[in-house]
Amino acid sequence: MMLSMTFPYSPPHSDGELVEIGPDVRWLRMPVTYAPDHVNIYLVRVAGGWLIVDTGLDSPEARRIWEEVFSGPLAGEKVVGVYCTHYHVDHLGLAGYLTERWRVPLFMTYEEYYTLLGWPDLPQEVPWQHVEFFQRAGFPQELLPQTLVMFDFAREISPMPLSFVRLQDRSHLPLDEEWQVIVGRGHSPEHALLLSKVRKILISGDQLLPSISTNVSVSVMNPEDDPLSHWLASLDRLATIPDDVLVLPGHGLPFRGARKRVAELxxxxxxxxxxxxxxxxxxxxxxxxxxxxxxxxxxxxxxxxxxxxxxxxxxxxxxxxxxxxxxxxxxxxxxxxxxxxxxxxxxxxxxxxx
Ligand SMILES: [Zn+2]
Incomplete structure (x- = not known):
């Protein structure tokens, strides 16, 4: 049988419009200042209100869009939790702001939460580990100072909450047992996807994207790692997702046909x-x-x-x-x-x- 992908939904405008995906899920887009120029946010109805899945990076514009959502389409409704698939700024930047605003828990995996908390500040000089890493790769020495940009993303993250609810592979979401966590690796340490077999929906974060291939990198922070092995092993698991499951990715369009996309990757x-x-x-x-x-x-x-x-x-x-x-x-x-x-x-x- 030929594998294929279908794209049943058109994107919302990046101005706080919500697209309804079934009775219990909404899709929102937040602008991002670099490519790809947006991140997808999902709102999932659980007991007592809405769970926000990923947040967008912290910017005045993103905060304004959230407030417009709360006073517009979600007026009179409650947010009961914030869930971050992984620690990258576009997915987590407003986690602190949103959990504080609603006084609700943050749901994350252990490795993602502590990777972010342990992230170094922008150093004054290029550290020797950077010099060695890039020199071994044959990278031009004059470009070394530009590699420090990786330490400078804290300005796009609101202060993190002091506690979080730990998510683990195959565990069920405390707010709604129908949703199960699937951990993927390779793009980030312990990326948490969210699957509902009942609703036939997989919120995939950056672990399964429809058009761009997710970045899988060896970094100066972990130079002896073999992330592509972890990534391919995670793909093996995603290859078992049935084709009628709607995949809601962190970037790009929702799609059906996970097995086709896994084969392409x-x-x-x-x-x-x-x-x-x-x-x-x-x-x-x-x-x-x-x-x-x-x-x-x-x-x-x-x-x-x-x-x-x-x-x-x-x-x-x-x-x-x-x-x-x-x-x-x-x-x-x-x-x-x-x-x-x-x-x-x-x-x-x-x-x-x-
Ligand atoms: Zn992303």
Missing amino acids: RGHHRRRSQVIVDACAGSELSAYELVKVLYSFSLGDFDLQLALGECLSHVRYLACRGRLEARLDGEGINRYRSVRGVRAVNGGAGFCRD
């Missing part, structure tokens, strides 16, 4: 891995040189950093499986070459480590 990572293996068959290349092989167009500062992280996730994945060998050259740059006799790249199975 597996193919994407398999092709990327093969391009790297082929490129490293003829010559030893650094991760930065491989970015130029993978991305033919020019990239802005932040996108370049994401592309490098993504490239390293493939390099780590392949190195863990013996398909690439790394050699630290005299300039402190890791150079990769394909291991002869290992040509085919199969995504999905196996782990380098847990």
Whole structure:
């Protein structure tokens, strides 16, 4: 049977319009200042009121939109909780503001909550760990100061609540047992999707997006990680989501056809891995040189950093499986070459480590 995807809903305007998705779910869009230019928010009716799933980043405009929603379509109704799929600013920026405004709990996984709480402030100078990480990747030294942008996103987050209700894989939402948490990994440490088998709805955050492929990066914070393994294992689980389940993603349009999208994403990572293996068959290349092989167009500062992280996730994945060998050259740059006799790249199975 041919797998396919359908897109049954048109998007709301980013001005506080709510789109009704069945009797108990509403879809709202918040503007974001970088690509993609929006984040999807969902409101889920549970016992006693509404659960907000993801919040948008903290900005005067986003706060205004929320207040318009509360005094407009939700007038007379109560918010009883805030749920964040993961710690990235576009999804969590207003968690503190909203939980404080309504005096309601924040629902998050342990690793997402503490990753955000432990995030360093913007340093005065480039830390040595950054210098080493980017040098090993062959990244131009003059671009190093721009890599600090990752520490500067706290200004788009309202002060975090002092407590949270911990979500765990396969647990049920305390506010409504019909909703079950599914943890996905690879994009962020413990990303919490929300599935209702009764309503046939999966709120997928960034773990399953309809058109863009989610960023899966090795970062300076965790340079020996193998996030692509975690990501592919999470995809294996999402491949079991029936095709009649409506997927509500963090960006883009709601869709049916999770298995088709999972197949596309597996193919994407398999092709990327093969391009790297082929490129490293003829010559030893650094991760930065491989970015130029993978991305033919020019990239802005932040996108370049994401592309490098993504490239390293493939390099780590392949190195863990013996398909690439790394050699630290005299300039402190890791150079990769394909291991002869290992040509085919199969995504999905196996782990380098847990
Ligand atoms: Zn996102």
